[in-house]
Amino acid sequence: MAAQDRGINFVETKYFSFSNPLNEFFLESGEKFGPITLAYETYGELNEEKSNAILVLHALSGDAHVAGFHKGENDPGWWDAMVGPGKGLDTEKYFVICSNILGGCKGSTGPSSINPRTNKQYGLDFPIITVKDIVNAQCHLINHLGIHKLLTVIGGSMGGMQVLQWAVSYPDRICSAIPIATALKHEPQQIAFNEVGRQAIMADPNWEMGNYYGHSVPAKGLSVARMIGHITYMSDISMGEKFGRNVKANKEQFKFSPEFEVEGYLKYRGDNFVKRFDANSYLYITKAIDRFDLLNGKKLGDVFKALKAKILVIAFKSDWLYPAYQSLEIVKACKLAGVDSSYCEISSTYGHDAFLLEIEEESQLIRDFLKTVSKR
């Protein structure tokens, strides 16, 4: 069924740019950086009081295109099941905003963008950024849209880290927050998986210290990094159910070609990722994730000290990349700070991917939660 037949309007990506010296932007490192462009999309209508805005925050490989269709494309946005008329984030009620993160490669300023000072892609001249920098840039966009207070900020995985960073950096600018399948800080096993992905990219001779634009990209390295990622996004149960020990149809003759379905799937996902993602963005964004630590020596009860917003924390049973105990730590931090918080662990075998797949229960939780926020 074509997008229009399903009653969905096409969506277009918009761009917002801000630059020094008019809008000074200092990175967490102290470095001044700009100009910055953020690609973003909006869905639904902002009401007159500007009180119905929801900011959706995407994960590592996401982008601004959270829902609906771009003209000429067959696939909807990455969380289309959640965002739309009558859905969990109901665009008949709410004004939904999603922007590609700073450091990304889907329209926002990142290492593959042109550095106006050299007229060449930044590559490794792009500065190290943090989740705080990403959120600070988003705040410029929210200011630009004339919104003082967001009804909620919501996101899973690295999107959830941005949610938590909003709660810490801009406690007065949000009425509520929904961190999903995420953590207060990145733990060593999580860092380790990211680091192996980075090493795989940097081991690819095509990477050339990040100067590969216009030549061959480090496709094999990025593909391996993505394959590692995919293993951590699933669970042993979901892999067992999906693939078992099934042998691939049409196995190539070569001894070490993918033999089992699971191998073919991972290779396919890895190779496909290369077509749509920039290897340097992968390095910078995973580094931002690894540096994420809202505790950073603080007491747990002090993390959300200034927060008045209401929090709904969601985790998934089979998620071993961001296990439920890390979500419970967020809840504990909220409770210790007297923040109005609730927790729900959704039963699922999908692993970390569940936040994109367990839509029905997740939508219900979010819908009911938002009703209590709207009433305030």
Add this chain to the structure above:
Amino acid sequence: MAAQDRGINFVETKYFSFSNPLNEFFLESGEKFGPITLAYETYGELNEEKSNAILVLHALSGDAHVAGFHKGENDPGWWDAMVGPGKGLDTEKYFVICSNILGGCKGSTGPSSINPRTNKQYGLDFPIITVKDIVNAQCHLINHLGIHKLLTVIGGSMGGMQVLQWAVSYPDRICSAIPIATALKHEPQQIAFNEVGRQAIMADPNWEMGNYYGHSVPAKGLSVARMIGHITYMSDISMGEKFGRNVKANKEQFKFSPEFEVEGYLKYRGDNFVKRFDANSYLYITKAIDRFDLLNGKKLGDVFKALKAKILVIAFKSDWLYPAYQSLEIVKACKLAGVDSSYCEISSTYGHDAFLLEIEEESQLIRDFLKTVSKR
């Protein structure tokens, strides 16, 4: 303290070769293969009845040097805490044998061995081998040593798969078996981790379709493969305890140099592995592991049908690479076949590595179990 001061005699690696047509060796694939050399070491004395022999089976990166010291070396064998006078496998009582597996790179015939037909290293001309082939080759060695019946076969991880294969292929040649931290068949998540490692090796341009001998080895690819392995050998708890979010001392200036201790550790282990292991062996051995499936369409109760030996299955609580439920499946298969089997799950935070580290409890279990076997 030097080895001799500790009362341990030096051990030397021995070699046993057999070849067609005198000792025909057919691979599981039907292919005839040879000559084959196995590097092996022995500890303790074989008694007159030849009834005190124990075969230790090593994991992916192990070798024949399980215990004691080689002359001129400072590090003992890989399971020295388990094998020796008065230890879990007491060399004052037992005659312990360990051989490097077929396909390995520590003295046994593998892809880095010289192919007598070409006078060059086999490389990818080496045939695909299976755990069954590995065990069949070991059986030739046991025959050569004049041992009809092994008191026990013992090993962890892939060593445990060999243990189980012995129980299936040679049920009358073993009195008992001790599979540790292992599985009846390799599941898709386990296959996936191995496949990503293989892809990392094959993505390295130095790999050159396996023809790298005498030139540069695929060091970066093999290092990435080993880093992935190491993550799966530990647990999130043990990584948390060992590294936390500690930042590395002496971080290099480069933006994407290892920043956290956990990154530095993995990189160190990866780079070190390259010095002692052959990348093609890594491909062949992980492939053998991935193909391992003792069920292969059989009913669970039929796997150990012919077995009279006594089985002790050991698993570790935090082992998520070979989780306890896979060990319980081995026990169930034994029970269904009426095999005398017992199970013990050792509390540990070390993850899969626990089989090399939780020596005290493991030794006690093994020592007591072997007493009941000896009495038979």
